Amino acid sequence: MRKKNQKNLTHEMKELAALVSELKEDEVLATIQDHIESRTPPAELLSACQEGMRLVGLMHEKGEYFIAGLIMAGEIMYRAVDLLRPVMIKGRTGENPGRVVLGTIAGDIHDIGKNLFRDLLECHGFQVLDLGVDVPPAEFLRADSDFGANLIAASALMTGSFPQLRELVRLFNEKASEKKTRPIIIIGGGQVDEVVFNMTGPDYWAPDAFSGVRLCQKLVAERVGKVTL
């Protein structure tokens, strides 16, 4: 899948991806600005940035980048998204794709991926309520009762915080026992995988911010707004 995406990038977009992977912020932003002015579709630019981020991730795995490299890549993405957001919002037909309550679950303060996920969601028109870090499951529930989300997204990196993800699901299921419906619950984070997903009981999981956004878009496109219990 990823190889196919990479293959589909034009030469210019591959160059943009390379600039992202080399963490050349000024060059990335200038290139994106030029492309916006020459009306390159913003989705293409975003795909190129995504490919660049994937390369950064690989370099981190190989030990070529420290955590700071990942954060710098995130900084570049935030600024790239800032440039692309108005163009993407302008290009949309006005339909609101969804409302997401988001936070890093209690016991954990890691938020680099969570913040990137939030910015990408907003870039794609989602209305996002970010509760921040170390958020108790009950706080998600309280926030949702005011905000009316159709998606709840919780991230976790620390193993010890995984039981809180389960508690989050339990609380929403308990609350939904009268109405028989609740928002869809998605989890994500560096160590979240199929095992953690099975253990904690949400509806979906995503391994990174980009696939998380694609998942949210897919769910909204399929009009899966609530889970019926």
Added chain:
Amino acid sequence: MKTVILACNTIRDELEKVARETLCSYPFVWIESGLHLRPDSLRRRVQEELDTLESVQRVLLGFGFCGNAVIGLRSGDFQLVFPKVDDCITVLLGSKESRERCVKNGGVYFLTKGWLEGEANIWREYEAVLERFGPERTERIYKRMLAHYRYLGLIDTGAYNLSALLPLVNKIADTLKLEARVLPGADRYLKKFLAGPWDSKDFVIVQPFTTVDLSHLGIDLDSKSHPLQGAL
């Protein structure tokens, strides 16, 4: 029962001190520091060492969960025992309760001499980042990286000369806009790790020829019903 200790070099000073005090004579095998930054690499490295052990009945693994690095480890013909903690900071502070007390007024970036001497540590990384990205971007990176940290906490484990390290710790704290603090360490957990008893409250005990999964870490794996399923 023949026992071997396979432990992270980051906590070598502390383990060797407690081993001397408790007259622990188990042989040590040290794993280089810094691998916890990439849990898959740490898992492979630890497994590599586990696979070479022969005629051993118990391995004391001197690591925390380290970003789930312990998940997937396989014991051989020996029992595997490791602390039931997210990382070794809790071990050096003595208990989860001590750690909770340390962070109740704000996030703490914990340090010991072992961390500052490790192959990858916050100060070496800072200097490399500054050289590559310059002061403005470095400030942005660290503002984001340390957004939820208030203190730089040097743990006084009693295993090294604290006053010799303080000037460097103060310099790091000033540079990173954190408040330097000295936090009292405790050797209760380390002593129990070396001498037992290895109870399930403080330790994960994995039987021979078993692969570690989340259930071993005290997190149940009972099946859940999923109204919807899977990842994208």
